[in-house]
Amino acid sequence: MTTVTTTAPAPGSSAGEQPVLTIDDVHVTFRGEHHGDPGIPAVRGVSLQVAAGEALAVVGESGSGKSATMLAVLGLHGHATVRGSVRFDGRELLGSPESVLRTVRGAGIAMIFQDPMTSLNPVLTVGRQLAMAMHAHQPGLSRQAAQQRAVELLERVAIPQARRRCEAYPHELSGGMRQRVIIAMAIANRPRVLIADEPTTALDVTVQAQIVELLGELRRDEGLALILVTHDLGVVAGAADRVAVMYAGTVVEHGPVDAFFAAPGHPYGRGLLGCLARLDRDAEPVPIGGHPVSPRQLPPGCSFAPRCPLAEPSCDDHPPSLRPWGATVVACDVVTRAAGSSMVAS
Amino acid sequence: MNAAIAPTVEPTAARRTSRSARHRPAWRRGAALAGLVVLGVWIVIALTLPWWSPHGPRDVVGPRLRPPGRHAWMGTDALGRDVLIRTLWGARTSLPVAVIVIAGAVLLGCLIGAVAGAAGGLTDAVLMRLVDITMAFPPVLLAMAITASRGPGIGNALMAMVLVWWPIYARLLRSQIVAVRHREFVESATAVGASPLLTLRRYILPMSFTPVLVNASMDLGQVVMLTAALSFIGLGARPPSPEWGAMITEGATNFYQWWIALCPGLAIVTVVLACNFVGDALRDTFDVRDTFE
Amino acid sequence: MIRYLARRVAVMPLLLLGTASMVFVVSRATSGNPLVSIVGARNLNNPVIVAAAKQRWGLDRSLPVQYGRFMINLLRGDLGTSFSTRRPVLRDLWDRLPATLELTIAALVLGSAVGILLGVLAARHRNRALDHGARAVGLLGSSLPAFWLGMLLLYLLYSRLGWVQGPNRLNARVRPPTRLTGFFTVDSLLHGQWSLLWQACMHLVLPATVLAWGVVGIVSRLVRASLLEELSSEYVRVARAMGLRERTVVATHALRNALLPTITIVAFAFAYLITNAVLVEKVFSWPGVGSYAVEAARQLDYPAVAGVTLLGGLAFLLTNLVSDIAYTMADPRIQLS
Numbered sequence: 001m002t003t004v005t006t007t008a009p010a011p012g013s014s015a016g017e018q019p020v021l022t023i024d025d026v027h028v029t030f031r032g033e034h035h036g037d038p039g040i041p042a043v044r045g046v047s048l049q050v051a052a053g054e055a056l057a058v059v060g061e062s063g064s065g066k067s068a069t070m071l072a073v074l075g076l077h078g079h080a081t082v083r084g085s086v087r088f089d090g091r092e093l094l095g096s097p098e099s100v101l102r103t104v105r106g107a108g109i110a111m112i113f114q115d116p117m118t119s120l121n122p123v124l125t126v127g128r129q130l131a132m133a134m135h136a137h138q139p140g141l142s143r144q145a146a147q148q149r150a151v152e153l154l155e156r157v158a159i160p161q162a163r164r165r166c167e168a169y170p171h172e173l174s175g176g177m178r179q180r181v182i183i184a185m186a187i188a189n190r191p192r193v194l195i196a197d198e199p200t201t202a203l204d205v206t207v208q209a210q211i212v213e214l215l216g217e218l219r220r221d222e223g224l225a226l227i228l229v230t231h232d233l234g235v236v237a238g239a240a241d242r243v244a245v246m247y248a249g250t251v252v253e254h255g256p257v258d259a260f261f262a263a264p265g266h267p268y269g270r271g272l273l274g275c276l277a278r279l280d281r282d283a284e285p286v287p288i289g290g291h292p293v294s295p296r297q298l299p300p301g302c303s304f305a306p307r308c309p310l311a312e313p314s315c316d317d318h319p320p321s322l323r324p325w326g327a328t329v330v331a332c333d334v335v336t337r338a339a340g341s342s343m344v345a346s
Numbered sequence: 347m348n349a350a351i352a353p354t355v356e357p358t359a360a361r362r363t364s365r366s367a368r369h370r371p372a373w374r375r376g377a378a379l380a381g382l383v384v385l386g387v388w389i390v391i392a393l394t395l396p397w398w399s400p401h402g403p404r405d406v407v408g409p410r411l412r413p414p415g416r417h418a419w420m421g422t423d424a425l426g427r428d429v430l431i432r433t434l435w436g437a438r439t440s441l442p443v444a445v446i447v448i449a450g451a452v453l454l455g456c457l458i459g460a461v462a463g464a465a466g467g468l469t470d471a472v473l474m475r476l477v478d479i480t481m482a483f484p485p486v487l488l489a490m491a492i493t494a495s496r497g498p499g500i501g502n503a504l505m506a507m508v509l510v511w512w513p514i515y516a517r518l519l520r521s522q523i524v525a526v527r528h529r530e531f532v533e534s535a536t537a538v539g540a541s542p543l544l545t546l547r548r549y550i551l552p553m554s555f556t557p558v559l560v561n562a563s564m565d566l567g568q569v570v571m572l573t574a575a576l577s578f579i580g581l582g583a584r585p586p587s588p589e590w591g592a593m594i595t596e597g598a599t600n601f602y603q604w605w606i607a608l609c610p611g612l613a614i615v616t617v618v619l620a621c622n623f624v625g626d627a628l629r630d631t632f633d634v635r636d637t638f639e
Numbered sequence: 640m641i642r643y644l645a646r647r648v649a650v651m652p653l654l655l656l657g658t659a660s661m662v663f664v665v666s667r668a669t670s671g672n673p674l675v676s677i678v679g680a681r682n683l684n685n686p687v688i689v690a691a692a693k694q695r696w697g698l699d700r701s702l703p704v705q706y707g708r709f710m711i712n713l714l715r716g717d718l719g720t721s722f723s724t725r726r727p728v729l730r731d732l733w734d735r736l737p738a739t740l741e742l743t744i745a746a747l748v749l750g751s752a753v754g755i756l757l758g759v760l761a762a763r764h765r766n767r768a769l770d771h772g773a774r775a776v777g778l779l780g781s782s783l784p785a786f787w788l789g790m791l792l793l794y795l796l797y798s799r800l801g802w803v804q805g806p807n808r809l810n811a812r813v814r815p816p817t818r819l820t821g822f823f824t825v826d827s828l829l830h831g832q833w834s835l836l837w838q839a840c841m842h843l844v845l846p847a848t849v850l851a852w853g854v855v856g857i858v859s860r861l862v863r864a865s866l867l868e869e870l871s872s873e874y875v876r877v878a879r880a881m882g883l884r885e886r887t888v889v890a891t892h893a894l895r896n897a898l899l900p901t902i903t904i905v906a907f908a909f910a911y912l913i914t915n916a917v918l919v920e921k922v923f924s925w926p927g928v929g930s931y932a933v934e935a936a937r938q939l940d941y942p943a944v945a946g947v948t949l950l951g952g953l954a955f956l957l958t959n960l961v962s963d964i965a966y967t968m969a970d971p972r973i974q975l976s
Binding site: 354475476478479480482483484485486487488490491492493494495497498567571574575578579580586594597601602604607608610613614615618619622 | 653657658661662665666667679748776779781782783784786787788790791793794795798910911913914915917918921922932933935936937939940941945947948951952955956
């Protein structure tokens, strides 16, 4: 174990299932405003995968690149350059023509966004918007059939009086109800992957739990592969099988949820869990100091080093790669080296 | 366990706002410059014309109704006068009239707006209803009615246009006053005993200067157009005088001699376009909405 | 919402009173002598005729009395008698209003349609040639004096090329269709007079286009700005993520929202149209309210001028009210709050 030099593969899905969505070494760079501007590297070599029925949580601060990665999956970036590979069901999505991407969006991979207040068109009824989502992939669907299916979908996401709610405008519904409507839209075409980008952030605490529960239920019943993008570790604990922690455009830790919560490896992950401790001393919880690094001025080595309590001079030499650490993989040379030496010692 | 991370600004959002604020396409800067040049040329022409013009505006230079040619570049009119020369002389009517109208409207409007904003209460309500009602009329109709009641002529047209145009500035200045009246530095100035007049001069007028300037520069072209319109329907300058609208009327009576109306019309277009470009650039430069930020 | 509209309607009489008073003040604050136009310059020296004329038109009374009479007559629907046509002003306006409405409505429809189209194209091709082109078209439209443009186009397209019909609403000595709406296009259509319909359209197209051009800039600028705003909104991103076609996203989702503010600008555009209709009507000898106003103003016929001015103010107040109501009805968020 001491001589691992190559990047360890990200821990695969449980039970060795074929992943339905594979994100491989994806880079997203927001284009600069003028010539000569190198642009902003928002995502720098992210690799993730998710299998049917599995839930992956992607955790990180705003600006850590988690949303940018997900938008890249669906080709929804307007002003960014995307490199790498995204395979859905064995098909490469990056670089595919818009017509192919459109058949995947909604029908293969659906995405829901953070703010249910602005995610629905204010001047169209809920039923109309559901029907439009259906017609995008089932053009032959009759008006009555679409209406019927809309009611079923609203019932599926536990909206009471679904038939009446079809006639409602978004502003007549509460925030939680709207997020349920958006989830109904997302599952309208029976996608195999559902990406939920901060689905609970804008909601009340009590409603948050209900939405997370609904997402888990859909995953079990429909065999959805769920990617839950969030900055809320409380959501992660109950809803995900695996967790990937992102910082400054890279994955810094990736592994089973239980293992991560039991013993986070990366100093940043430990900071998130509020139990960061020096390895050689007895633990005192220390919050993460400093500010997130600006993607315009990345340090040459580990991008977390400026804030890291474990940082050593060698951390600034080169960016660390993901190495196994217990049941997870961690991108921190200090931690993985210490683990290796402790193993040798024992 | 509930370790929520404080959100920071998404780089995408930051980028979008900075782009719209800072970057203006080059052609728009070019247009503003061209506007300035055109206005400058017209002003120079209007000021210096008597020294270098080969003919007076009423001089007969050749045969009547002659199309553009060597003797008269833009042709001659029904009396054998040079259309181009007359158009140039027209700037000596149209430009001063427009400037006087805008100056009058700004003065009158700002005065009424300041009184309304400073007095508040009933005075404010009455004056602002007067503004509403005046602005309810299409400008040409009201100017026509006023000019008609006072009799045709460039002087009456000028007065009518001032009476039509002041409400915009009254509304502008009043909104500025209402906006700053309760701001701290004005209240503290009042508290230490500054007279309302001093407050107005020291704080409110300087802040109102740019929005008024932007509006005025854009309105200048509109007033040139309205002056011509009033003359065109026979209420402004009368035919012998070389005013652009009046010249277009002469073109209408000699309908088949298209060149008579072409030149004065083009003159109006250049001035209006130039004013629009300059006003647009001023608005962008001063970013009027951000004046109070 | 109902309370808001009720308040809007309740203020109307007050605004109308103000408008009428303004018209009175403007038309009687006269220094030019209206008697000239009534009795002719030659008879001004004849005291008998002058006195009789003064009495006949109520000019011998004091201003407050004249104001009182003016208001009472207004309430009765009496706008006075025109000095020059010697007919009730209201009758004159009633006869001429359809011509003006036909022209302005045609221009409004045409200008809005082209403006919306250009606005959408400009937004979809932002900062590219099409965007700049659309902006230039709009800017030019609001910078060209409509009366001058109309004259040149009339010369070019009618006199030289013969593509369109000339001035007036129909050819000389052609009987107009029996009046139902007063719109020649609509009336001839209803009566099935196809050649007449064609002729009316060919007379209408040029003045309507000249008028419409000014509206294009106003509308396209607004549509472009609000469509760009809608296209960057969250629900558009959601719609794209659901796999909707880009065309559907623009047409059904974004444009619908983007057109809401356009409703409010239409009132503004209408005011612009009335203003320019006055001038364009004169150029095209269009027998509408505008050319009536010009004639009246030149003859110092102040009952007629007052009538037209009042009509203009009224039209503006009404279009504002109607566009407010239309806006509240089109936006479900306002309707229910």
